[in-house]
Amino acid sequence: xxxxxxNIFNDLNQVTLTLIGGKMDIAxxxxxxxxxxxxxxxxxxxxxxxxxxxxxxxxxxxxxLNAIANGNLDIPLPEDPLRENYLIAExxxxxxxxxxxxxxxxxxxxxxxxxxxxxxxEFSVAFNKLIDxxxxxxxxxxxxxxxVAQLQNLNAEKDKFFSIIAHDLRNPFNAFLGxxxxxxxxxxxxxxxxxxxxxxxMRKSAVNLYRLLENLLEWSLLQxxxxxxxxxxxxxxxxxxxxxxxxxxxxxxxxIEIINDIPDDAEVVADVHMFEAVIRNxxxxxxxxxxxxxxxxxxxxxxxxxxxxxxxxxxGIGMSREMIDQLFRIDVQTSRRGTEGEPxxxxxxxxxxxxxxxxxxxxxxxxxxxxxxxxxxxVNPG
Amino acid sequence: MExxxxxxxxxxxxxxxxxxxxxxxxxxxxxxxxxxxYTMRDVLEKHLGPEKTNEIFVESGYKAGAEFCKNAIDxxxxxxxxxxxxTATLEKFGIGxxxxxxxxxxxxxxxxxxxxxxxxxxxxxxxxxxxxxxxxFIAGIMHxxxxxxxxxxxxxxxxxxxxxxxxxxxxQSR
Numbered sequence: 001x002x003x004x005x006x007n008i009f010n011d012l013n014q015v016t017l018t019l020i021g022g023k024m025d026i027a028x029x030x031x032x033x034x035x036x037x038x039x040x041x042x043x044x045x046x047x048x049x050x051x052x053x054x055x056x057x058x059x060x061x062x063x064x065l066n067a068i069a070n071g072n073l074d075i076p077l078p079e080d081p082l083r084e085n086y087l088i089a090e091x092x093x094x095x096x097x098x099x100x101x102x103x104x105x106x107x108x109x110x111x112x113x114x115x116x117x118x119x120x121x122e123f124s125v126a127f128n129k130l131i132d133x134x135x136x137x138x139x140x141x142x143x144x145x146x147x148v149a150q151l152q153n154l155n156a157e158k159d160k161f162f163s164i165i166a167h168d169l170r171n172p173f174n175a176f177l178g179x180x181x182x183x184x185x186x187x188x189x190x191x192x193x194x195x196x197x198x199x200x201x202m203r204k205s206a207v208n209l210y211r212l213l214e215n216l217l218e219w220s221l222l223q224x225x226x227x228x229x230x231x232x233x234x235x236x237x238x239x240x241x242x243x244x245x246x247x248x249x250x251x252x253x254x255x256i257e258i259i260n261d262i263p264d265d266a267e268v269v270a271d272v273h274m275f276e277a278v279i280r281n282x283x284x285x286x287x288x289x290x291x292x293x294x295x296x297x298x299x300x301x302x303x304x305x306x307x308x309x310x311x312x313x314x315x316g317i318g319m320s321r322e323m324i325d326q327l328f329r330i331d332v333q334t335s336r337r338g339t340e341g342e343p344x345x346x347x348x349x350x351x352x353x354x355x356x357x358x359x360x361x362x363x364x365x366x367x368x369x370x371x372x373x374x375x376x377x378x379v380n381p382g
Numbered sequence: 383m384e385x386x387x388x389x390x391x392x393x394x395x396x397x398x399x400x401x402x403x404x405x406x407x408x409x410x411x412x413x414x415x416x417x418x419x420y421t422m423r424d425v426l427e428k429h430l431g432p433e434k435t436n437e438i439f440v441e442s443g444y445k446a447g448a449e450f451c452k453n454a455i456d457x458x459x460x461x462x463x464x465x466x467x468x469t470a471t472l473e474k475f476g477i478g479x480x481x482x483x484x485x486x487x488x489x490x491x492x493x494x495x496x497x498x499x500x501x502x503x504x505x506x507x508x509x510x511x512x513x514x515x516x517x518x519f520i521a522g523i524m525h526x527x528x529x530x531x532x533x534x535x536x537x538x539x540x541x542x543x544x545x546x547x548x549x550x551x552x553x554q555s556r
Contacts, residue, residue, distance in 0.1 A: 086507075086543045093545040096495045096538075099483035112462055118479075 008034060008043045015051065024059040028052065061088040064095070073099050113138060157223060160347070161216070169212060176205040208343055211284075218277060219351050222358075229271050229358060233382040236266040236308070240298050243279040247287070254340065255292035258283070261299040267382025268308050274355040275379070281348035282312040282375050288338030289373065290316030307361060307378035314374075319367040327365060328353050352377070391445060393453040412476070412500060419501065419515070436514045443515035447522025457527050461487050464527055476500065483548070490530055490553025494520065495538075495546045502540040502547060511539035513547050520549055530554065 011034050018027040031052050034043055067075040068091060075095070097119050104115045113135035117124040179202045187195070221227045240260050251258050268275075279298070286296040294315040301309045317339060319327070327349060336344060356363045356377045367373035399408045426435040451457060454475075456467050469480045478496040485492050497503070502512045517534040524532040531554040538548035 089544045092538055092548070096481070096483060096546050096548060099493070100481040100495065103482045103485065107462060110462075112466075114466060 004038060004042050008038055012043075012051075015055075019055060019058070022062075024055055024062070027055050028059075031055070057085045057087050060085060061091065064088050065091050068095055068098070073102060108134070111138070161220075169209070169216075173205075173209065176202055176209070179205070212343075212345065212347075215277075215281070215345075215347050215351055219347060219354070222351070222354050227274075227358075229274070231269050231271050231359070231380075233267055233269050234272065235264075235382075236268050236300055236310070237262040237264055239272070239275065240279055243276050244283060244298070247280055247284050250284075250342070251287045251296070254287065254290070256287055256290050257295035258287075259295060259297040261297050262310075263300060263302060266300050266302045266308060268379045269382050270359055270379045271355075274358065278352045278355050278377065279312075281352050282377075285344070285348060286312055286314035286316065286373070286375075288342045288344055289318075290314045291339045294372075302381065304381075306381070308381050309376055309378050312375045313372065315372045318369040318371050318373050319365075320369055324365055324367055328363075391449070393449045409476070415500060439514035440518035440521075443518025444522040444525075445518075446515075447519035447524075448526045449522075450519070451523040451526035455523070455527070461485070468523065472496075478503075478547075490528065490532070492551040493548065494551055495548045497546045499540065499547050505541050507543055508541050509543075510541050511536050512541040513539055513549075516547065517549065520551060524551060524553075528553065 011030060015027045015030045015034075018024075018030060031048055034048055035045070064075060065088070067073075073095065101117065101119075104117060107115050108131060113131050115131060117127045117131075120127075179198050183190070183195070183198060190198075218227070237260060240262055244258055244260060248258065283296060283298065290296060296312065296314045299311050299313070301311070327346075338344060352375075353363045356379075359379055361378040361380075363375065363377040365373060365375050423435060423439070426438060430438070451468075454471055455464070457464065459467055465480075465482055465485075472478055472480050478499040481495045481497070483493040483495055496513075496516065499513065499516065501516055505512065513536045517536055521532045521534040524530070524534075533552050533554055535550050536547060537550055538544035538546065540547065
């Protein structure tokens with residue numbers, strides 16, 4: 001018959017063997033058995049307690065490692081920071097690194113190509129190369145996108161150009177040719193008054209043609225980058241008066257009052273030629289879309305140290321929100337006829353915007369249908 | 383307990399280190415930092431007990447984190463940009479290698495790790511988590527960036543046998 005000590009020793013040996021066999025729950029049951037059956041003085045409870053702790057930690061480690069091995073990174077974090085479980089410390093570090101790698105992958109998927117992997121040796125080298133190539137690909141894609149947008153814009157500009165040539169230039173020419181044909185064939189039967197009316201109409205067609213050609217030429221020069229840009233300082237009010245004198249005729253005929261409300265001492269720095277084109281186009285538009293009896297006002301807001309804001313306001317037919325949104329888009333047909341059928345291509349506004357932007361200024365519009373429209377643009381103060 | 387403190391720390395109180403140390407430079411050894419921290423911890427524990435000492439470390443870490451965030455981190459960045467900048471800055475100053483394990487910006491719930499931590503990495507096993515100061519430091523940074531109070535708890539520490547310090551960082555309701 002074995003002594004109690006020998007039985008305890010055999011049981012403890014069985015615990016060890018069971019543990020080596022990976023049967024941790026059975027090992028714990030054997031410890032329960034030792035504690036229940038034998039005299040505490042014989043089996044050293046502290047030793048058994050430590051063995052139990054070791055088996056518990058080993059069991060925790062196995063569960064933790066099994067979860068990681070199966071890719072289950074969502075395994076709960078240990079709640080007690082004082083677990084004193086050395087067996088799983090390195091696995092926790094691996095768990096942490098894998099979690100971070102997962103987070104990095106999520107960031108990369110969201111487009112953050114600045115991430116760098118810093119563990120797993122060769123894997124990180126290959127992975128970082130992959131991120132670099134993704135970053136380069138993104139840069140190339142951005143460049144392609146930009147170039148496509150530029151090409152689309154160029155194509156739209158070309159379409160606009162041909163559309164103007166095909167329609168807007170053709171119509172006044174047709175009218176002009178019609179009048180000259182009548183004059184050539186029937187001049188002997190026409191009265192002086194009839195000839196005068198025809199000549200006036202021919203002149204009107206010629207003026208429209210000339211203005212259109214002038215805008216086309218300037219726009220073409222600007223697109224090709226050969227427009228001269230020579231800003232000088234000048235007094236605003238007399239320059240606007242000069243411009244208004246050249247386009248006063250249609251306003252007088254429609255009975256529209258033109259008001260120059262610019263402060264006498266306001267000075268700006270701008271290319272005179274471009275500035276004249278902007279005023280000419282904005283005021284001509286205002287006259288076109290204002291009925292007789294209305295008025296067009298040119299004013300300026302001068303605040304020291306800030307760009308001068310010039311406003312061209314009319315009391316005309318105004319624009320809808322949709323029209324305003326499409327106003328400066330070259331790829332959308334925005335032209336509409338004036339209140340007395342005056343032709344309009346929409347090219348003048350695009351030219352104004354380009355000229356103003358070349359000065360570093362901005363062009364914006366406020367409008368309300370049947371109330372009127374105000375175009376605001378900025379230029380540098382003198 | 384409110385006291386009549388004559389000192390209210392501000393970032394500028396750190397002085398112009400480059401000017402003051404033209405030959406020795408702006409860096410020092412981690413050993414020196416730890417020497418100060420752990421002797422101070424020793425004395426504080428003897429006078430105030432471990433619990434109060436931990437509170438003091440968390441509170442001072444919080445103040446340090448808030449000032450650090452205000453003065454060394456770009457708080458105008460979005461969360462991803464902010465974390466990237468924070469990570470780079472913590473490395474630059476040799477504070478530790480910060481890593482995000484999990485981030486849920488919606489619920490303000492994060493799991494962060496700090497490897498090669500200035501305070502504890504390499505300490506002998508003691509069964510005690512030492513990073514109270516880090517808990518406060520992270521809470522101070524996160525509060526300064528988000529305006530939300532955070533509960534930061536260290537769940538793994540070198541001092542308790544782990545190889546990286548892991549923190550759960552949870553925003554408290556406003």
